[in-house]
Amino acid sequence: MQTMERQSVAPVHRTSRRPAPWPVEFYRSAVGKKWVMALTGIMLMGYVFVHMVGNLKVYMGAEDINHYGEFLRELLVPLLPRTVTLWLLRLGLIAAFAFHIHAAYALTRINQQARAEGGYVSPRDYQAANAASRSMRMTGVVILLFLVWHLADLTWGTVNPDFERGDVYRNLVASFERPAVSAIYIVANVALGLHLFHGAWSMFQSLGLNNPRWNSWRRGFAAGFAAVVMIGNLSFPIAVLTGVISADDNDDCRVSDGTIETCELYAEGES
Amino acid sequence: MSPNGNGSAPGNGAGGDHETMDITLHVWRQAPGGEGKMVTYADEARGISPDMSFLEMLDIVNERLIARGDEPIAFEHDCREGICGSCGMMINGQAHGPERGTATCQLHMRKFRDGDEIHVEPWRARAFPVLRDLIVDRQAFDRIIEAGGYITAPTGSAPDGNLIPVPKEVADAAMDAAACISCGACVAACPNSAAQLFTAAKLQHLNLLPQGQAERYRRTQAMVETMESFFGSCTNHAECQEACPKEISIDFIAYMNRDYVKAQVKNRRLAGQQS
Amino acid sequence: MIGDLESRTPAGPIEDRWTRHKFDMRLVAPNNRRRFDVIVVGTGLAGASAAATLGEQGYNVKVFTYHDSPRRAHSIAAQGGINAAKNYKSDGDSVFRLFYDTVKGGDFRSRESNVYRLAEESVNIIDQAVAQGVPFAREYGGLLDNRSFGGAQVSRTFYARGQTGQQLLLGAYQQMMHQVALGTVTLHTRTEMLDLVVKDGVACGVVVRDMVTGQVSSHSGHAVLLCTGGYGNVFYLSTNAKYSNATAAWRAHRRGALFANPCYTQIHPTCIPASDEFQSKLTLMSESLRNDGRIWVPVDPDDTRPPDRIPEGERDYFLERKYPSFGNLVPRDVASRNAKAVVDQGRGVGPLKNGVYLDFAAAVARVGEDTIRERYGNLFDMYERITDENPYQVPMRIYPAVHYTMGGLWVDYNLMSNVPGLFVLGEANFSDHGANRLGASALMQGLADGYFVISYTLADYLAGLLGSPPVPADDSAFADAERSVGDTVARLLSINGTRSVDHFHRELGKILWEHCGMARNQAGLEKALIEVPALREEFWKDVRVLGGPSLNQSLEKATRVADFFELAELMVRDALHRQESCGGHFREESQTEEGEALRDDDNFAYVGAWEWTGKGSVPNLHREPLDFEYVKLTQRSYK
Numbered sequence A: 001m002q003t004m005e006r007q008s009v010a011p012v013h014r015t016s017r018r019p020a021p022w023p024v025e026f027y028r029s030a031v032g033k034k035w036v037m038a039l040t041g042i043m044l045m046g047y048v049f050v051h052m053v054g055n056l057k058v059y060m061g062a063e064d065i066n067h068y069g070e071f072l073r074e075l076l077v078p079l080l081p082r083t084v085t086l087w088l089l090r091l092g093l094i095a096a097f098a099f100h101i102h103a104a105y106a107l108t109r110i111n112q113q114a115r116a117e118g119g120y121v122s123p124r125d126y127q128a129a130n131a132a133s134r135s136m137r138m139t140g141v142v143i144l145l146f147l148v149w150h151l152a153d154l155t156w157g158t159v160n161p162d163f164e165r166g167d168v169y170r171n172l173v174a175s176f177e178r179p180a181v182s183a184i185y186i187v188a189n190v191a192l193g194l195h196l197f198h199g200a201w202s203m204f205q206s207l208g209l210n211n212p213r214w215n216s217w218r219r220g221f222a223a224g225f226a227a228v229v230m231i232g233n234l235s236f237p238i239a240v241l242t243g244v245i246s247a248d249d250n251d252d253c254r255v256s257d258g259t260i261e262t263c264e265l266y267a268e269g270e271s
Numbered sequence B: 001m002s003p004n005g006n007g008s009a010p011g012n013g014a015g016g017d018h019e020t021m022d023i024t025l026h027v028w029r030q031a032p033g034g035e036g037k038m039v040t041y042a043d044e045a046r047g048i049s050p051d052m053s054f055l056e057m058l059d060i061v062n063e064r065l066i067a068r069g070d071e072p073i074a075f076e077h078d079c080r081e082g083i084c085g086s087c088g089m090m091i092n093g094q095a096h097g098p099e100r101g102t103a104t105c106q107l108h109m110r111k112f113r114d115g116d117e118i119h120v121e122p123w124r125a126r127a128f129p130v131l132r133d134l135i136v137d138r139q140a141f142d143r144i145i146e147a148g149g150y151i152t153a154p155t156g157s158a159p160d161g162n163l164i165p166v167p168k169e170v171a172d173a174a175m176d177a178a179a180c181i182s183c184g185a186c187v188a189a190c191p192n193s194a195a196q197l198f199t200a201a202k203l204q205h206l207n208l209l210p211q212g213q214a215e216r217y218r219r220t221q222a223m224v225e226t227m228e229s230f231f232g233s234c235t236n237h238a239e240c241q242e243a244c245p246k247e248i249s250i251d252f253i254a255y256m257n258r259d260y261v262k263a264q265v266k267n268r269r270l271a272g273q274q275s
Numbered sequence C: 001m002i003g004d005l006e007s008r009t010p011a012g013p014i015e016d017r018w019t020r021h022k023f024d025m026r027l028v029a030p031n032n033r034r035r036f037d038v039i040v041v042g043t044g045l046a047g048a049s050a051a052a053t054l055g056e057q058g059y060n061v062k063v064f065t066y067h068d069s070p071r072r073a074h075s076i077a078a079q080g081g082i083n084a085a086k087n088y089k090s091d092g093d094s095v096f097r098l099f100y101d102t103v104k105g106g107d108f109r110s111r112e113s114n115v116y117r118l119a120e121e122s123v124n125i126i127d128q129a130v131a132q133g134v135p136f137a138r139e140y141g142g143l144l145d146n147r148s149f150g151g152a153q154v155s156r157t158f159y160a161r162g163q164t165g166q167q168l169l170l171g172a173y174q175q176m177m178h179q180v181a182l183g184t185v186t187l188h189t190r191t192e193m194l195d196l197v198v199k200d201g202v203a204c205g206v207v208v209r210d211m212v213t214g215q216v217s218s219h220s221g222h223a224v225l226l227c228t229g230g231y232g233n234v235f236y237l238s239t240n241a242k243y244s245n246a247t248a249a250w251r252a253h254r255r256g257a258l259f260a261n262p263c264y265t266q267i268h269p270t271c272i273p274a275s276d277e278f279q280s281k282l283t284l285m286s287e288s289l290r291n292d293g294r295i296w297v298p299v300d301p302d303d304t305r306p307p308d309r310i311p312e313g314e315r316d317y318f319l320e321r322k323y324p325s326f327g328n329l330v331p332r333d334v335a336s337r338n339a340k341a342v343v344d345q346g347r348g349v350g351p352l353k354n355g356v357y358l359d360f361a362a363a364v365a366r367v368g369e370d371t372i373r374e375r376y377g378n379l380f381d382m383y384e385r386i387t388d389e390n391p392y393q394v395p396m397r398i399y400p401a402v403h404y405t406m407g408g409l410w411v412d413y414n415l416m417s418n419v420p421g422l423f424v425l426g427e428a429n430f431s432d433h434g435a436n437r438l439g440a441s442a443l444m445q446g447l448a449d450g451y452f453v454i455s456y457t458l459a460d461y462l463a464g465l466l467g468s469p470p471v472p473a474d475d476s477a478f479a480d481a482e483r484s485v486g487d488t489v490a491r492l493l494s495i496n497g498t499r500s501v502d503h504f505h506r507e508l509g510k511i512l513w514e515h516c517g518m519a520r521n522q523a524g525l526e527k528a529l530i531e532v533p534a535l536r537e538e539f540w541k542d543v544r545v546l547g548g549p550s551l552n553q554s555l556e557k558a559t560r561v562a563d564f565f566e567l568a569e570l571m572v573r574d575a576l577h578r579q580e581s582c583g584g585h586f587r588e589e590s591q592t593e594e595g596e597a598l599r600d601d602d603n604f605a606y607v608g609a610w611e612w613t614g615k616g617s618v619p620n621l622h623r624e625p626l627d628f629e630y631v632k633l634t635q636r637s638y639k
């Protein structure tokens, strides 16, 4: 009278069990990936925060911000040749991004496989999951795309017609004066805000940083951090659009610094 | 307590001196091996007493289906006291329905209004295949326990129960985790179909206790890796905590993550010493 | 031993009997154990602990359960706690006192030797559970905490919040799953045993049905252990889990195993009354509530006023009135019977007039709401969740419900039934509780049987079979059993009548509750002896089981209810023949003027074990006389 086969539940994911050095083993596991993701997340957070604070110098006028750009390149000179430190930082940043994105991608695949195909047919009524937590992947990708564009805009200047290497201030204003560009920045930074709102809380759990005594602060920290970075970053395009910052009070680098050489100096320095 | 008839007539469920209510049900029906679909029952869930449990409401619907010659809705249940973990279904998009910290069998109809539409689906996850209607196969949970969810204590080998004092706080925390009834709501509620809450609860119950220390890191690695071979990964939605009928905290997930990192290092080190 | 039943009870001073017996029994050498196949049916406390222990010792164990996971067995629902004569509180407890209390509590219808062994092993259970990581309640010093239970004068009950059964079962389950991982135990879930296979009078295997695929198959072994729990669900409404059933035990009975004391059923006084006709099960509330609650009903049967409007003068605190000295704290059976009496007089309360008040107003006034919340908070919450009434303001409504069955398959001191090779453990056997079980002693018995008794007594039996392979599963004995199972299933699926299985089960429950429930009398029992078979006939003519053999819950119920019908008839017969009152069995003809159970030790101090003699024919009664050397026979009194 048998009508169907009785099968015992088989694993959903095949995991390669070739023994490997433990960091590799560790990264193979999903918990390990989340851990790396949190760690790289923290690095990226550090970067966006410092970056935002650094950019605040635009409010102090061209001189400061431009010197800030120079300052970055002069880091640890003479200990290390000029821009080397910056490059080391960049490498770290690139690595962090690489891992963060790879982990994000791998985990996303795992979760897709783990879900039943079709999923629930009737609408879910989420109690705890919020817009931020559910859109991490999306906001992440938005940030990634933005970044590429951003580098092309303010670092290489390829999408910025009147880009002047080294004259950070001018470049900035020139970009943001175009509403379309400002729009991109605004959208991207809102995405970043969302991403951080969940990420900066989530990372505590992923790292196992949990203690009833201060658990309640974690939410606050994440919200605060996300808000500060987002508001800070949003202020720039808005400031330009509303004319709080404008090209006129741009005493460009020559004037500011007296000599043309210095500007060329910047240019050479870039390569 | 005298049952009457087979309940085919609407209103038979009427109990107590309460108003009765009429419900429209949308239930997932799926035959073994077959494709499933939502089926609407507009007349079968009339005259429901608010004092009934959700499962008793389904009992009535089934009585009426049988009377009418239709196969009853299959759903898992046993203790009907919220302790065995058999029951469980997605009710209006929430695992175990709208009442917090309550298993489906302890959910009562008074939580709904007359005229409500109720959508009922089985737990959904790749590792929880549907067997029939609302019944899913949760063997994956047993595999996780098998992998290391125990303390090795062969019968007869035990020292006196009071030999190792266990601080009350520790015993209480272990009990909080041990309260898990393995219902699977955490997996069902999780947008990633992750079994983190279940595994963490099972793991930390043992890892917290002095008796559990000897095997702590072996256990952690084995259980986590088995979990990962069946389920998704946790992105900390905390939806599981809301769905859990025993209100088990996601704090345990963090502790599990911590222990897993330690386990990775420690187990390697031990391995090194052995060779 | 007189009588035709060989109980194999060792002689000598009671405190050495078990030790001596353990030494006298034969052993199986470790290297020989894997040659023995042992079948364990059931993964409750008894089954899981037995499977784990036998697996550890190296036997080849096959485990079957109808649950989707072993950890869901009904044991999971046990709340209150587990007794052990640890005497950690040094309040005068001892193995002998636990033994004494249990024999007396069982109203002198249990075997002294068994009960003493139970008390002896109780202490090892706690050690074993602690080692497994069972999170028993602790004191601030870190030592194990105890509560007193079931009115015992000593504090000997160990507990894990309100989930003692759950935690103990998880411990045993995890220990068993470890063996599953090691390959000594093979686990078959969603697989129910539908027949016992007996060849040449010896148990040699089981026939099971895969509840998912519907496939029927045979498994052979050198011995079969039934750990399949109690049969309280024969009443339809009980505190037992919905799936709990008697099929395994009943099938064994039909294959020759004697069924002992089927009429001994325990009714628990403090349960939540049914709220409507479709009540599916009854929820137990710890009887500790009776320490502070006052039980009453209105004097006037048709008093419809809310309780708080009924003046003191028009209330009848019937327990306090009838038992001035014990008041609301009379034992389970007395409290239950009196509640039934007033409800039968039409003085019941609640929408269906099917309960009595358990009133905490006085206690709240006396010690304050906070103290009451401390003591019973979780119970009050559970009550409110189910009834939507706040017991701090409105008195609770309670009513007795079927809770536990002391009767079961007859076993000797080695837990082996009269069928060689068939062992019965836990609630499924009749052994240790006599006519009434004391609180927190069933968990103790299930685990003692599984962890500390069976491994010795089974070895003694298997030692005799060394070298002989198990009966092959393709033997004709198996084929016949498979056929009869197949036929039953096919028949149930083909009747296609007009009434659901639940309908018949409810009707059966009504008859039993009416005539073979809390109070029984000649006339009623004789009536039931006609009504039950009549309803059974209807069942086989008119039951409607839709669908096919694969994962069909109506079919599962149908096979179980079919067996309940036959068991019910035997319960009635047993109740009819036992013309005395003892423990859970109350014959109205045999009571003192205070309405207490009146034993008849001269004529009924024996175990009544029934032998199946075929469908429709009257079963044979075998008697195992009980003698009491250590606990004097006395009449219980609560004056």
Ligand SMILES: Cc1cc2nc3c(=O)[nH]c(=O)nc-3n(C[C@H](O)[C@H](O)[C@H](O)COP(=O)(O)OP(=O)(O)OC[C@H]3O[C@@H](n4cnc5c(N)ncnc54)[C@H](O)[C@@H]3O)c2cc1C
Binding pocket: C041, C042, C043, C044, C045, C046, C047, C064, C065, C066, C067, C070, C072, C073, C074, C075, C076, C077, C078, C079, C080, C081, C082, C164, C165, C191, C192, C193, C194, C227, C228, C229, C230, C239, C240, C241, C244, C245, C247, C248, C284, C403, C404, C425, C426, C427, C428, C439, C440, C441, C442, C443, C444, C446
């Ligand atoms: C609400 C409640 C509270 C209780 N509280 C306490 C308490 O506080 N203290 C105490 O000491 N006792 C208590 N008891 C009693 C105690 O829980 C039970 O007597 C005891 O757990 C029975 O255990 P068991 O192993 O014998 O059977 P069970 O735990 O009932 O296990 C039966 C097993 O057999 C399996 N099975 C049955 N038939 C078949 C079949 N045909 N095929 C395959 N598998 C089958 C089932 O799947 C299950 O795994 C309570 C009981 C109830 C109902």
Ligand code: HEM
Binding pocket: A034, A035, A037, A038, A039, A040, A041, A042, A044, A045, A048, A097, A100, A101, A104, A105, A136, A137, A139, A140, A141, A143, A144, A195, A196, A198, A199, A200, A201, A202, A203, A204, A206, A207, B234, B235, B236
């Ligand atoms: C560049 C593209 C990016 C992608 C695709 C991406 C994607 C993701 C995803 C999918 C997660 C997992 C969600 C979770 O675990 O909760 C995540 C977490 C996180 N991301 Fe990103 N992210 C990106 C960039 C960034 C940046 C720029 C930052 C910081 C400024 C950042 C900070 C974090 C943090 C802190 C977490 C939490 C880690 C954890 O929960 O363990 N991410 N990211």
Ligand code: HEM
Binding pocket: A048, A051, A055, A069, A072, A090, A143, A147, A150, A151, A154, A155, A168, A172, A185, A189, A192, A233, A234, A236, A237
């Ligand atoms: C409105 C907000 C922002 C402003 C005004 C801004 C401005 C700038 C400017 C002016 C530079 C060039 C600096 C130089 O060449 O010296 C720069 C570089 C960079 N920015 Fe931003 N930025 C913003 C947001 C972001 C965000 C959200 C990210 C990350 C997700 C980001 C990542 C980078 C990186 C990686 C570089 C290259 C740094 C280097 O050259 O090493 N920026 N940004």
Ligand code: SF4
Binding pocket: B179, B180, B181, B182, B183, B184, B185, B186, B187, B197, B198, B201, B240, B243, B244, B245, B246, B247, B248
């Ligand atoms: S953790 Fe909670 S939700 Fe998950 S299985 Fe255990 S009890 Fe159910």
Ligand code: F3S
Binding pocket: B189, B190, B191, B192, B193, B194, B195, B196, B197, B233, B234, B235, B236, B237, B238, B239, B240, B241, B250, B253
């Ligand atoms: S809902 Fe899922 S994502 Fe993690 S916190 Fe709970 S498992």
Ligand code: FES
Binding pocket: B076, B077, B078, B079, B080, B081, B082, B083, B084, B085, B086, B087, B088, B103, B104, B105, B106, B181
């Ligand atoms: S039926 Fe046991 S938990 Fe719901």
